[in-house]
Amino acid sequence: MDALQPYLPFLLNLLRLLAIIGLIHAVVTRQQVYWIVMLLFGALFGGLFGLAFAAVYTFMVLIPAARGSSRAAGQAVARGVEALKPLDTRIREAQEQLQESDTLQNRADLAALQARAGRPDDAQATLAPLLSGIYADDPVVLLTSAELDLARHNPADAETKLNRVDLRTSAATRTRTLTLLAQAQDAQGKPEADQTYRDATTGATTEEPRARHAAYLIRQGRAADARALLDALAKTEQKASGLYRRQEREWFQMAAGLRKELK
Known part of the structure; x- marks a missing residue:
């Protein structure tokens, strides 16, 4: 212990710095409240428990997150080079x-x-x-082919393929399938598109169905229904994390454009 005495001020300052870095990271990434409280205690007062939590947070959260970021960065660079x-x-x-x-x-x-x-x-x-x-019934194949049918203005063919997708595969598959199905039905002038959009919104993994449903309602002359949906989207955007807002930016921007149409 005596041998460490000269280094204690440096170690305490290092742990306090880690507590500050950890606190910023915990707040930005929305970690559990107990992490934030203990790191705040360590950053402000340098208490033993707070500094101990700073060390634990560094090894349990910060370092693994940094490694994941490095891998993600490497993958992003590879994708960037490929995209060139x-x-x-x-x-x-x-x-x-x-x-x-x-x-x-x-x-x-x-x-x-x-x-x-x-x-x-x-x-x-x-x-x-x-x-x-x-692979005839593989959701990836059916969904990709249905999207291409819609791009080629063949909504009937798209609807046939989408009706073959197993909606139990995953929530994401269900959301994507029903959203495309509603678009295919809308393109054919089928009134059931409204209900299909509603079904797609239930348990949706993205804001796309709500944004597209609002656009559909506007085209149908149902401005009040569309406005209610767009107001709900606006509230979701306000409460969402930065990551979710970035992920759903296309649909939040679409909703903003639709709100301008209704003014």
Whole structure:
């Protein structure tokens, strides 16, 4: 203990600094209240328990979070480098990859690139073999193909495929399927689109169904119903975390544009 005596002021200051850093991180990332309280105590008063919590928080939360961020950053850089390639080059490489290994993922990747290039017919042709093979009922295949049908102005074909998706697969699959189904029904002038949008909103994993439902209601001349939905979206945006607002930015922006239409 005597040997550590000269280093104690440095160690205490280090732990207090970690408490401050941890406190900022805990507040920003919305950690449990007890973390915030103990880190605040350590940052302000340097108490033994507060500083001990700073050390624990560093090893249990900060360091793992930093490692995860490093991996995410590396993946982001890789995606960025890939995105710099011309789209035609990426399509050609995806076609070569598909020739080497004809898998669900490789076909889906190629179809996605072709769709981005404004070639929905080519993308649908790429997916076509999967629709009659062992992956015929795979939600990824059906959803991707249905989206392409909508892009090609074939809502009836999209509806047929969407009705084959197993909604029990996951909440995200259910949300996406019902949202697309409502769009397909709307494009055909079917009145059941309203209820389908409502079903998509129940337990939704994204704000897309509510935003699209509001747009649908405006087109139907139901301004009061649309306004109520948009007001609820605005309240959600105000209460949402920064991460969720970024994740759902497209739909919050769509809702903001729709509110302007109603003024």
